[in-house]
Amino acid sequence: MTNTPGFDTLQIHAGSRPDPATGARQTPIYQTTAYVFRDADHAAALFNLQEVGYIYSRLTNPTVAVLQERIATLEGGAGAVCCSSGHAAQLMALFPLMMPGNNVVVSTRLYGGSVTQFSQTIKRFGWSAKFVDFDDLDAVAAAIDDQTRAVFCESIANPGGYITDLDAISAISDRAGLPLIVDNTTATPYLCNPIEHGATLVVHSTTKYLTGNGTVMGGCVVDSGKFDWSASDKFPSLSAPEEAYHGLKFHETFGPLAFTFHGIAIGLRDLGMTMNPQAAHYTLMGIETxxxxxxxxxxxxxxxxxxxxxxxxxxxxxxxxxxxxxxxxxxxxxxxxxxxxxxxxxxxxxxxxxxxxxxxxxxxxxxxxxxxxxxxxxxxxxxxxxxxxxxxxxxxxxxxxxxxxxxxxxxxxxxxxxxxxxxxxxxx
Incomplete structure (x- = not known):
């Protein structure tokens, strides 16, 4: 096709291809924990991040991979990582950005569970949150300091349905050299595209509108692929050598997919907040409508x-x-x-x-x-x-x-x- 497919087409077809083994049209549920390597060299290349493939379903799974590609496509992102819940997605989004002593500037208009997560739970990591009324743009800018590593809000805020001025907020985060993280759960990519308005990362509780039928839990982090993680020394997890991979630098090696690869290779590897393949399957079916x-x-x-x-x-x-x-x-x-x-x-x-x-x-x-x-x-x-x-x-x-x-x-x-x-x- 020469023209870019429309949203209605992409929500059905993005990331999905007939199963090469059977010709199955619907994405199969790959209910497996592990995958057979072709040989020792293949296994070594996968573990060394020199080749993309499947190792263990805590990290990657073919059913989940289709969902990741579909959500990333609908959001206009470079890549995505799916996980076990929306709360897991928020932690996955912050994990590569934060170190003890760092803070995140967040909107006061958030889902109550998110307020608790940011005001209480993240303290156990040595992180903190500054809550600001995001309609007060001067207050948002004033809350950012040398230890701030991200700005966080919802596109349509839960519970009130308030719409955040993402253009204005992203202008503030851009001037500060910080990523803007937008929870797009309530709007979905059909109603709002935060990346078009300057968001660096988009998070979802796929439990909600994306699945749409109240059956399974899930979360997703979409990377815009547009942020320069090496522009400062604020994000060493992405810009500095990673000891676990013999000094590999994620941003230097993977470019626009640096955050996505880090989310899988380190986030899912060590935090283990994996989405199961059945949940991915249900969510794929939900997104079709x-x-x-x-x-x-x-x-x-x-x-x-x-x-x-x-x-x-x-x-x-x-x-x-x-x-x-x-x-x-x-x-x-x-x-x-x-x-x-x-x-x-x-x-x-x-x-x-x-x-x-x-x-x-x-x-x-x-x-x-x-x-x-x-x-x-x-x-x-x-x-x-x-x-x-x-x-x-x-x-x-x-x-x-x-x-x-x-x-x-x-x-x-x-x-x-x-x-x-x-x-x-x-x-x-």
């Missing part, structure tokens, strides 16, 4: 948000697709195909009314997940953001009077009817 599902997610979310905004039992709705949202003008530039299927709304009556609402719903499922074909709801302050302080909850958009909706692809009239009866029960 990604664009169709995202279109319906966006359509339903916009209709529901408009209905909720006009309901007297509701204080406010955070959906960026509403003209009243302060983030509405970012849609055309950052997410031109829509503002996603995730948002929050505040229920009059506060915490107790939210609890009653959740318990009264029939079609919406009360689960700690998002991005399913089914519509989902959760009261973040008592669940996903429970570990945070009240101030952190408010900053993240997860106050006690707020519930989060992940809008599915059901008939929108049924969703409205379900919310209507539940709101009546909650505010009676």
């Amino acid at each position: 990604l664009s169709l599902r995202m279109q319906r997610h966006v359509e339903n979310a916009k209709t529901l948000a408009e209905w909720l905004e006009n309901d007297p039992r509701v204080d406010y709705v955070t959906y960026a697709g509403l003209p009243s949202s302060p983030y509405h003008d970012r849609i055309a530039r950052i997410c031109p195909k829509g503002a996603g299927g995730l948002f929050t709304f505040a229920v009059k009556g506060g915490y107790e009314a939210c609890v009653k609402l959740v318990d009264a719903l029939e079609i919406f499922s009360h689960v700690a997940n998002l991005g399913d074909t089914r519509s989902l709801i959760i009261h973040s302050a008592s669940t996903t953001h429970r570990q945070l302080t009240p101030e952190q909850q408010e900053a993240a958009g997860a106050g006690p009077n707020v519930v989060r909706l992940s809008i599915g692809i059901e008939d929108v009239k049924d969703l409205i009817a379900d919310l209507d009866q539940a709101l009546s029960a909650a505010t009676a």
